[in-house]
Amino acid sequence: KTFFSNSSPQPEIEAPGRIYLNRQIQLSGGPQVDRDGDQLTSIWKVNGQALEGSSFTPTELGRYRVTLVQDDGRGISNSIDSAVVDIIPIGHPDMTPDYPSRISLGGTLSISELGIPQPNNWKFAIAGEYVTTWEAQSPGETEFKLMWFYENLPTSQVSFPITVSEPL
Incomplete structure (x- = not known):
């Protein structure tokens, strides 16, 4: 008899630790193929919500949890990696407007x-x-x-x- 041992995917996220508000974040991670040579499907989530693709544009300041879920299609539970991205404001130039009180x-x-x-x-x-x-x-x-x-x-x-x- 021959037995096949299926290895679960081991995703790794590449995400910036900090990014400015209203700037698109392009997420990347891998691998695309697991150790068994199985093609992997990937789902990206931000704060638990699935994305349509691999990018998002934060419109609120704060901390976002980015998650990559990969599946090899062989029935082993999906593998997950996650990262935290802090969204920070872009500063403005110092200025004092001249206006009446x-x-x-x-x-x-x-x-x-x-x-x-x-x-x-x-x-x-x-x-x-x-x-x-x-x-x-x-x-x-x-x-x-x-x-x-x-x-x-x-x-x-x-x-x-x-x-x-x-x-x-």
Whole structure:
């Protein structure tokens, strides 16, 4: 009699330890064939959720667990390797916008008026949208938020206090 001993796959992940927010992560791992010469199928998961391919783009800061599951199709339990990827913000240039401490209800601020360096890379962040003009919409102490764009992607946000007054 001849017996065949099936070896389970031994996946190894190659993933960056840290990457910037909104940057695509291309995952790689191996091997493609196990020690028995069996072609392996691979499934990538991020925080337990299967990916369509081998890349993903994190849109939130934090720690992500990347998992590679490989199967040789011979019925032995799948083999797993995992890694942790920390998503970090890209910093923005130091800047201090020139704006009034008080503004009338309905008044506006524009990026071009703020006197900040690299104004084409800044936008106001308002309810998930990025615009070049901010409008004072309710009276009282509030803030406006500026988003720094790096390579045309939103990467770092900073807030500034402002008081909105009722018109006289």
